[in-house]
């Protein structure tokens with residue numbers, strides 16, 4: 001769908017890039033002569049939109065291995081539409097390899113994106129991402145840079161396979177690891193799982209953070225319709241990549257900048273889609289950051305909470321669902337069909353990158369398998385995927401994923417078993433004599449934005465071996481960490497403010513009773529206020545995690561989880577988006 005109804009606003013003379021290449025002065029002489037050094041000539045750039053292609057490919061990001069080929073498809077599309085493509089390598093943020101966590105670097109890629117666009121002769125950008133943090137980071141930067149932008153999702157990998165059993169990214173790693181620890185599978189079985197769980201390029205194929213965020217970016221309006229559901233190895237993927245290249249050229253002529261797309265209505269549409277998809281808990285943090293960058297400073301947890309009561313989970317994809325994966329979701333109709341099914345919860349007038357409305361983009365999309373994309377009256381969970389809780393443990397909120405946990409923990413009270421750091425907790429849970437019962441609440445603190453540092457995905461705290469041996473596979477867990485979107489279980493996450501800066505979680509002690517009531521959206525520790533005051537007075541702030549470098553800057557400027565973990569100095573209230581650079 002590229003026949004946009006939007007009028008062309010830009011003229012060749014009004015392109016940003018014309019300021020670099022047009023004038024008959026010494027500076028532009030330098031730009032032109034150096035372009036010629038690269039083998040380009042006037043026919044390449046004159047009067048044409050220059051399209052930056054921000055490519056997060058790297059040798060060590062398995063999810064983006066096909067981006068080397070896809071970028072050529074995008075370039076082909078740009079050239080077909082009369083633009084000139086320029087590839088710009090960008091930080092790859094490989095989820096599996098980057099330590100302590102890619103979340104520490106999401107904002108670094110966002111800054112790199114913004115500044116590459118701002119500082120170079122770029123009229124529009126294609127953002128190539130998919131692995132968890134890359135999508136939100138690229139969008140955050142592009143929103144602040146303010147030139148027309150379109151997103152190219154890496155697409156999910158194929159289903160995993162082990163001895164004919166379907167394997168899901170992440171989810172089956174956790175599951176079979178616990179089976180190994182419980183002595184239910186052998187080391188040889190475990191090796192088989194290792195060899196079969198990632199069978200092609202592409203992102204995790206469960207409804208993890210990657211699939212959640214690419215769906216959210218499509219719902220926001222930044223991806224060609226249906227693209228976020230297309231598996232990476234499918235031949236539709238290169239075709240849509242070329243179409244993305246064609247479309248961005250038109251978007252430049254139409255001056256279709258991000259703020260025209262990422263309206264408040266679009267952000268709410270993205271929340272509704274996230275809820276219906278059975279989204280990753282990471283959606284809260286990234287979407288709040290994106291909404292606020294787009295200028296909606298009040299956008300936050302309340303918006304998620306409101307929609308969580310009305311939008312049911314109809315995407316039957318693991319880990320909220322029990323059986324299916326993203327490949328099945330694609331064959332069942334994909335994101336367009338899901339959005340068509342929840343049309344009543346969407347503002348269908350919202351403008352998208354196609355130049356058309358959400359309603360026009362999804363019109364006629366059909367569900368071909370009612371078990372994968374359920375009817376509204378037969379959801380896999382009657383409310384949205386996430387629930388936001390408040391209480392004396394989390395005055396600024398925390399989150400739980402009721403659609404992917406054992407129901408008995410929706411209302412629960414039990415004694416806390418508290419750990420101050422991940423290594424000591426990891427060691428303790430391996431102890432078969434650990435004094436723990438199924439009613440205990442396993443607690444990890446100092447794992448938030450500053451404490452982690454970078455809020456690692458530790459929140460699916462490992463089940464104590466002693467409970468696994470008794471046959472238990474879930475228990476209530478609590479932390480200020482995040483968890484992978486492929487994780488599951490009764491895990492309370494993102495406790496805000498975090499314990500490392502003295503949030504109430506810092507005051508909790510082993511043996512204190514914790515009470516959770518998801519229906520009432522509450523979480524509290526049953527400790528008298530006078531006792532909490534005594535503990536607060538005795539609390540000593542830990543030393544900062546970093547004394548120099550990027551980490552030092554991160555710790556000084558990172559906001560809390562309920563604010564999206566953006567840097568305070570990047571907030572839109574400071575004057576972005578669109579800071580046009582002077583050319584010196």
Ligand code: FES
Nearest residue numbers: 063095131204210
């Ligand atoms: Fe890249 Fe999961 S590791 S999407």
